[in-house]
Amino acid sequence: MTTIKLHNTRTRAKEDFVPISADNVRMYVCGPTVYDRAHLGNARPVVVFDVLYRLLRHVYGADQVTYVRNFTDVDDKINATALARQKAGADGTLEQLVQERSDETIGWYLHDMGALGALEPDEMPRATQYIAQMVAMIEDLIAKGHAYAAEGHVLFAVDSWKEHYGALSGRSVDDMIAGARVEVAPYKRNPMDFVLWKPSTDELPGWDSPWGRGRPGWHIECSAMSYELLGESFDIHGGGNDLMFPHHENEIAQSKCAHPHGEFARYWLHNEMLQVEGKKMSKSLGNFFTVHDLLEQGVPGEVIRFVFLQTHYRKPMDWTEKKAREAEATLRKWRALTAGIEPAASAAPAVVAALSDDLNTAGALAELHRLAADGDAASLLAGAQLLGLLSQEMGAWADTASVDLSSHADRLSDARASAMQSKDFSEVDRLKAAYLAAGLEVRMSKDGVELVPGTGFDAAKLEGV
Numbered sequence: 001m002t003t004i005k006l007h008n009t010r011t012r013a014k015e016d017f018v019p020i021s022a023d024n025v026r027m028y029v030c031g032p033t034v035y036d037r038a039h040l041g042n043a044r045p046v047v048v049f050d051v052l053y054r055l056l057r058h059v060y061g062a063d064q065v066t067y068v069r070n071f072t073d074v075d076d077k078i079n080a081t082a083l084a085r086q087k088a089g090a091d092g093t094l095e096q097l098v099q100e101r102s103d104e105t106i107g108w109y110l111h112d113m114g115a116l117g118a119l120e121p122d123e124m125p126r127a128t129q130y131i132a133q134m135v136a137m138i139e140d141l142i143a144k145g146h147a148y149a150a151e152g153h154v155l156f157a158v159d160s161w162k163e164h165y166g167a168l169s170g171r172s173v174d175d176m177i178a179g180a181r182v183e184v185a186p187y188k189r190n191p192m193d194f195v196l197w198k199p200s201t202d203e204l205p206g207w208d209s210p211w212g213r214g215r216p217g218w219h220i221e222c223s224a225m226s227y228e229l230l231g232e233s234f235d236i237h238g239g240g241n242d243l244m245f246p247h248h249e250n251e252i253a254q255s256k257c258a259h260p261h262g263e264f265a266r267y268w269l270h271n272e273m274l275q276v277e278g279k280k281m282s283k284s285l286g287n288f289f290t291v292h293d294l295l296e297q298g299v300p301g302e303v304i305r306f307v308f309l310q311t312h313y314r315k316p317m318d319w320t321e322k323k324a325r326e327a328e329a330t331l332r333k334w335r336a337l338t339a340g341i342e343p344a345a346s347a348a349p350a351v352v353a354a355l356s357d358d359l360n361t362a363g364a365l366a367e368l369h370r371l372a373a374d375g376d377a378a379s380l381l382a383g384a385q386l387l388g389l390l391s392q393e394m395g396a397w398a399d400t401a402s403v404d405l406s407s408h409a410d411r412l413s414d415a416r417a418s419a420m421q422s423k424d425f426s427e428v429d430r431l432k433a434a435y436l437a438a439g440l441e442v443r444m445s446k447d448g449v450e451l452v453p454g455t456g457f458d459a460a461k462l463e464g465v
């Protein structure tokens, strides 16, 4: 069996991946807060862990892998939208309007991530469906002396686990207090103590609890849901490296204190962040856009995925238009090469080996380039599909079979012939401009006219030419 090597944040080393149980490999990834459209940076962990999910399924079998990714649907921004809608006269209780907003954004999210070729995880729990489990876990933490109630809040007592807290991100509690922006509140015993439960006002959704009507803090949901769905010990925990502290540190503290005999997660994987044209993505820089924006602009999801895969997940990734154009040209070439071909029975060993080396997706793409250069279309197809590329359902953008380019070429050829007689080239110029605008390369020689789809080819633009 292939040995997968993964860089484990917990040990700061690349290790052989040994699952707790090879017939149930379990992975938990922190999912999105569903208050709006996902921006491009949100898509990076989705693609990274989708590749890992596909690799695990390839090595251990599709039915032997359980992938859980949550939806955070308890959030002030969701509340704000729901409240604004209620004030504008929308029907329903605040809780119903919150759920409506979450349903809407979850639908967008699944659509947009699906367009990037991401498989849906086996379980996609929503925080609001696990409130009872969170309350039970918080009660257990209080009973074990790791949490305390104060003024309607429940806080995790970091001092009760001080020697372990901070191990994942490599900080001590004292360093964190000195360096972090911690919320100082009179009811906290230690400024690093974090919220497990907080009170809700009438303008906020809330649930009854032993500490009054309130709602959970963010961190507890992942501890409660991973325990419910994967148990007290599971294999892989993933997320962006912006979640390492405090979110993952807090998940570990909660889970290890509630289930001291469990391991919680054995391997911790963190992806680096995404930039745009060399700059951090931000609303103030005007380079902030969503996956949906790109798809609407006609950038195919497969192209976005390809660009993502070119950079190793532990390195910062730069999204550039140039990369997107080059990725589109490569995919178009590969799609033409593999059209009508059946994929090889299994992915080429070199492709699997690259992925198994801590998800070296760039190395795997290099192997695919080699297979394409060798003209080995069947192996190219099988390898690309392991990476989530060249699938049938993602290929509509590159589908030129339905467009009769030769009839357009004949038209241009005829127009040229009559222009030679009349010396009026306006129709030739008009046609050429229209074909170029549709993303076609126009090759005219004395032998005839050829139209070749180039980057950005859009068959819809040929209608009405």
Ligand SMILES: [Zn+2]
Pocket (backbone or CB within 6 Å): 029, 030, 031, 222, 247, 251
């Ligand atoms: Zn989480």
